[in-house]
Amino acid sequence: MSLDKNGIAKRIAQELQDGYYVNLGIGIPTLVANYIPEGMEVTLHSENGLLGIGPFPKKENVDADLINAGKQTVTYIDGASFFDSAESFGMIRGGHVDLTVLGAFEVSETGDISSWKVPGKLVKGMGGAMDLVAAAKNIIVAMQHTDRDGNSKLLKKCTLPLTGVKCVKKIVTDLAVLEVTGDAFKLLERAPGVTVEEIKKATEGTLIIEGEIPEMNI
Amino acid sequence: MSLDKNGIAKRIAQELQDGYYVNLGIGIPTLVANYIPEGMEVTLHSENGLLGIGPFPKKENVDADLINAGKQTVTYIDGASFFDSAESFGMIRGGHVDLTVLGAFEVSETGDISSWKVPGKLVKGMGGAMDLVAAAKNIIVAMQHTDRDGNSKLLKKCTLPLTGVKCVKKIVTDLAVLEVTGDAFKLLERAPGVTVEEIKKATEGTLIIEGEIPEMNI
Amino acid sequence: MRKVVNNAQEAIVGIKDGMTLMLGGFGLCGIPENCLDALVDTEVKGLTCISNNAGIDNVGLGKLLRKSQVKKMMSSYIGENKEFERQMFSGELEVELIPQGTLAERIRAGGAGIPAFFVPAGYGTEVQGDKEVREFNGKMHVMEMGLRADFAIVKAWKGDTAGNLIYRHTANNFNNMMAAAGIITIAEVEELVPAGELDPNCIHTPGIFVQRIFQGVDYKKQIEFVTTSE
Amino acid sequence: MRKVVNNAQEAIVGIKDGMTLMLGGFGLCGIPENCLDALVDTEVKGLTCISNNAGIDNVGLGKLLRKSQVKKMMSSYIGENKEFERQMFSGELEVELIPQGTLAERIRAGGAGIPAFFVPAGYGTEVQGDKEVREFNGKMHVMEMGLRADFAIVKAWKGDTAGNLIYRHTANNFNNMMAAAGIITIAEVEELVPAGELDPNCIHTPGIFVQRIFQGVDYKKQIEFVTTSE
16 A cells, blocks of 8 residues: 555655755655654754744744744744855755655656656746755755656656756655665665555655565565 | 055045045055045944944953954944955955055056065965955055165065056055056145155156146145 | 944945846745835835845835835745735746755855856756756756845844844744855844953854944834644 | 863874874964863874964963974964974975965865865965866965864863853954864863853854863963053
């Protein structure tokens, strides 16, 4: 059975390590915050100028001066800090953020990613996505394995305008966990109950399958 | 009669304007602070990270965390701010400091300046001098017209290693005020009692003398 | 020199047709509401606006767009702004989309007198365009240019008569860099105090960058997405 | 992750022969006294030290120089340091003199992931050397490279257990940029408090840049030139 959004987030949370600074993109990535293992110290970075995002505020504590990169009201934790956008992207570009999780429209077998523009349809701008994918030390893409029409989003070559080239290291979809080796997708784990055949069918790009592929443990 | 150091400083103070942000170098330039006209608001910039230098502290207020670029203990005025060295030089490089006054060993008729190194003798480093001369909007050099042996310091071409090229706009010496036109020194004012002939004799570079040269009014 | 002006109308004097403006804020957070309103009340047009976003329909920069006072936007994200999208697709509005970190750094560089620098963002994408690219440390980079503006208009929490500014929480965002990148910088603040009242160790924008300052009025501080827990 | 260590000895673990260090401070103001003393007590040698100055004879970095632990200095100003001058002229010590603003910006760039940028400083001087030069806006510029270090060692006034730092007065200087440019950054602070006690709007160095932190002891804070009035 393929994972729902929370399942994908839960699996990505297993990639976290104690002390990590993490930037979570809009959508599924945001949900990862709900599954940080108890006792693990993970600090969330918001590229609009906050290190140490807390949970959403109670109604009476909503503060217009305190939002995340998705423009949602948030809170901040003890040990948080605020700073300007140049410093914020310095953290990303300088490799200080340990992990970036973001969504995508397409990923290619060489690690290229398309996530910001559908010509003629969606041209809202790249925001901080190009900076994140070009500079982050470690990038995990969280997305559905196929689009609504069943077309694979793991391609030989991206068809949409690129956000960045050769940057994606790992992909977690509703069907699988895959590593981007540089010229192929290497299947690491299957979603519970999903077969290798199903993943093969849903993957257009080169897929490497070595040995027994374990089920995710979530 | 040629000016003493305080006379030079006093004459330079006449170049100040209300609202100016000014960086004063070590030596004679520092003395300019003593002659800021009453009621004029001039804010002093210290490149080690202070905008709004105050007078030297009273003995009991000496603070090791509060020094100027010459490593002397200072105070700060109301409205002062502290910042790091990158921001401080951003102020200079970005043209936010209105006037820089600094000393020199030599100035050439094209506005080149030598002020930091005497090979084999004095090699202490350029500190912030190269940044200041390369980027300041307006640079006035404060120095003696000749060295101890009577050799001119206003030359056709600098003999010592350069601090910057084509950057000096004005020179105030013990003998004269001169503008650097780009290919010559243009005599603007004489020190009280100093003759044009004396200035001619003390100037090795091309000297432009147009009409009657007034005496400084200090 | 008196930096303090009475209100937004006085502050924006000198902004003329065709000028380049920087406008602080991220979404609707930390935008100079008073000056934006004052600009809408003028007939100034043909503006190039550098701002991370463009407000939303009829809020913030959205108002200037609606009145067709803007010729060109330089932004990273349009956001939820239908009028912006309409003008962009119709060709009325010229739009240069810039990666957010590159935009922030270009503004920072402009204020700090750095004409050009290299970043990895945008390499291999349409953002690269015909920009110079170069490899450093085994990685391809794009050369980007510093940005300045005729006027930078920023919003701060507290300010003093010397022009020093302190921002609150995530309302800092682009304001701090823009303050340094304006030929003339206008700061509107929620609270204006005499010089000497702000902690000099806690200043975000030193007064040297600010030419005009005033205490704003009637801040609406609209929120795009109110999200709460419990 | 525990960033807090007990003392300078624990903080400097891992610094090895031949490494590159950044050391904060301007003259003797804001230098990491505890870590410098701890380094002098080790046999580590062949260090490349990036620091605006090199202390004075037997104070600050001067102690490391005296013990010949330093192979190369990258500084803007030697200052009043006779041993430094002697080693430089004798060739024992390699010295790269860098304009102060360029040094500050190279460190800032390193921490911010910018591999190269252009500045006017040094053009037409011996600092230009064989660096690339280019004209921007009618003015010649020199291309300079970002700098990083194996370890950056900084000194702050207050710090918290999350690694956030606040500097006092002009003791900030190079510390803030260096904190971001260290692969590993060690911060020694005069007062270490629990996370949550420092105002998050008043942090100079966000904790993300700091890997190890401790409360220092016995600060001497020597002054090079005590100047007083009245």
